[in-house]
Amino acid sequence: MSDVLILGGGIAGLSAAAHLARHMRVTVIEAEDALGYHSSGRSVSFSHYGIGNAAVRGLTAWSRSFYEAQPAGFCDTPLARPVPTIYLAREETLPALEALHAEMARFTDAVRWIGPAEIEALCPVVRTGAGQAVKAVLDPTGLKLDADALLQSFARQVRAAGSEILTGQRIAAIEATGEGWRVRSEGGESRTARILVNAAGAWGDRMAALAGVAPIGLQPKRRTIIVVDPPAGTDVSAWPFVHSAGGDFYMLPEAGQILVSPVDEVEDDPCDARPEDYDVALAAHQLEQYTTLPVPRIAHRWAGLRSFVADRVPTAGFDREAPGFFWLVGQGGYGLQTAPAMAAIVEALITGSAWPEGLDALGVGPAQVTPDRLRNGSAHSVAT
Ligand SMILES: Cc1cc2nc3c(=O)[nH]c(=O)nc-3n(C[C@H](O)[C@H](O)[C@H](O)COP(=O)(O)OP(=O)(O)OC[C@H]3O[C@@H](n4cnc5c(N)ncnc54)[C@H](O)[C@@H]3O)c2cc1C
Structure with missing residues (x-):
C-alpha cells in the first residue's frame, strides 16, 4: 500500500x-x-x-528560480530559455494594456513601454501605425519552457x-x-x-x-493552436512571444515555425480536445490582421483544455x-x-x-x- x-x-x-x-x-x-x-x-x-x-x-514569480537555475542533476538539458514577450495595444486597447503593465510591474521592474520602431525591430512582421499597434509593453524576462x-x-x-x-x-x-x-x-x-x-x-x-x-x-475551456511556416528564408528564431492586449491573438516562434492562437476559451467537457474549423480559421485570420504574414497553408493544428475554477x-x-x-x-x-x-x-x-x-x-x-x-x-x- x-x-x-x-x-x-x-x-x-x-x-x-x-x-x-x-x-x-x-x-x-x-x-x-x-x-x-x-x-x-x-x-x-x-x-x-x-x-x-x-x-x-x-x-509564477516563486517558480522562476527553479527555471532560471534548475536544480543540479534534475535534467541534462536546459528547462528554460529566455524569449522576450511583447503585448501590443491598438488605440482602443491601450487602457487594458496600461492595467496589465501596472500588474506586471509589481513583479518585475524590467517591463517597459516601446513604440512602433522598437516593435518592428523586435518583430518586423507586426503591423504598426493607424488602426494597428500604436504601443507595446516589452517584458524581456519571458521564458520558453521545455x-x-x-x-x-x-x-x-x-x-x-x-x-x-x-x-x-x-x-x-x-x-x-x-x-x-x-x-x-x-x-x-x-x-x-x-x-x-x-x-x-x-x-x-x-x-x-x-x-x-x-x-x-x-470548467475546462478549449484553446486552439495552429502552426504555420514563415516565408522562405525568414529566420524567426529571435522573434518574441507576441500577444495582443485585446486578448484575441498570440504567436511565438518554435523550431523554425510559428505557433498562433486566437486565444479562444470555449467551454468544453473533459475530453481528448480537437481543434474546431472555426477556431483554426480565426487563428489564421488574426495572424493576417496583426502581421503582414500570409497563411497559404496550415502545417499543423491542435487543441487542449485549460481548466479553471x-x-x-x-x-x-x-x-x-x-x-x-x-x-x-x-x-x-x-x-x-x-x-x-x-x-x-x-x-x-x-x-x-x-x-x-x-x-x-x-x-x-x-x-x-x-x-x-x-x-x-x-x-x-x-x-x-
Ligand atoms: C494550448 C495551450 C497552451 C498553454 N500554454 C501554457 C503556457 O504557455 N504556460 C503554462 O504554464 N501553461 C500553459 N497551458 C496550460 C497547461 O498546459 C495546464 O495548466 C497544465 O498542463 C495542467 O496540467 P494538469 O496536470 O493539471 O493536467 P493534464 O496535463 O491534463 O493532466 C491530467 C491527467 O489526468 C489524467 N486522468 C484523467 N482522468 C483520469 C482517470 N480516470 N484515471 C487516471 N488518470 C486520469 C489525464 O489522462 C491527464 O493525463 C496551456 C494549455 C493549452 C491547452
Whole structure:
C-alpha cells in the first residue's frame, strides 16, 4: 500500500509526486499510455507575467528560480530559455494594456513601454501605425519552457525515489475505506492509500464525483493552436512571444515555425480536445490582421483544455468534508509556469511542513489556494 495515490500524470501530478516521493511512497496513476498526453503536452510552454491574476503572478514569480537555475542533476538539458514577450495595444486597447503593465510591474521592474520602431525591430512582421499597434509593453524576462523535459525529469525523480508511475490505467471507481481510499481501474486493478491526490486536470470534478466528493466547479475551456511556416528564408528564431492586449491573438516562434492562437476559451467537457474549423480559421485570420504574414497553408493544428475554477487561481488542499481527499486542480493556462510553486505547496500541506518560504510575501498563502474558498462563496468569478 502506498501512502499517497496521485490520479493524473500531467505536470500537476508528476511535479507533486516528485516532491512527495522525498518523504513517502507515492503511486501516480495515469489513464493514458503516455505521460502528459492531455493539457501538459499541448501547452505552448511559456512562463510570463502577462497572464492570470495577482495570485497566479505570485506563483509564477516563486517558480522562476527553479527555471532560471534548475536544480543540479534534475535534467541534462536546459528547462528554460529566455524569449522576450511583447503585448501590443491598438488605440482602443491601450487602457487594458496600461492595467496589465501596472500588474506586471509589481513583479518585475524590467517591463517597459516601446513604440512602433522598437516593435518592428523586435518583430518586423507586426503591423504598426493607424488602426494597428500604436504601443507595446516589452517584458524581456519571458521564458520558453521545455514541457517534455520537465515531465520526464519529474517522472525520473519519482522513480529514483522508489515510488511508481502506472500508465494506461483509467480509474473508474473510487471509494473511502475508512483508513483512506481505494481506486479501481477499468481493467479491474485496485490500489489503496491513506491520501488520494486528485490531479486529473479537466477530469477533476469527475474524479471527485466518483469518490462521492462535492465538485468545486471546475470548467475546462478549449484553446486552439495552429502552426504555420514563415516565408522562405525568414529566420524567426529571435522573434518574441507576441500577444495582443485585446486578448484575441498570440504567436511565438518554435523550431523554425510559428505557433498562433486566437486565444479562444470555449467551454468544453473533459475530453481528448480537437481543434474546431472555426477556431483554426480565426487563428489564421488574426495572424493576417496583426502581421503582414500570409497563411497559404496550415502545417499543423491542435487543441487542449485549460481548466479553471471561479477565481481562476490553481487549487491545492484537503477537502474539508472528505478526509484524505486532496485537490490539485484548476491550473488554467499557467500549469507549467506555476508547477514548482504548486508542488512545493502540496509537499507542505501533505507532510505538514512549513509553507514555501517567500510565497506569502508574493501574496500566496493557504487561503488563496484552499478548496474551501470555492465552497463558502468567497471566490469571485473573474475574467483574466
Ligand atoms: C494550448 C495551450 C497552451 C498553454 N500554454 C501554457 C503556457 O504557455 N504556460 C503554462 O504554464 N501553461 C500553459 N497551458 C496550460 C497547461 O498546459 C495546464 O495548466 C497544465 O498542463 C495542467 O496540467 P494538469 O496536470 O493539471 O493536467 P493534464 O496535463 O491534463 O493532466 C491530467 C491527467 O489526468 C489524467 N486522468 C484523467 N482522468 C483520469 C482517470 N480516470 N484515471 C487516471 N488518470 C486520469 C489525464 O489522462 C491527464 O493525463 C496551456 C494549455 C493549452 C491547452
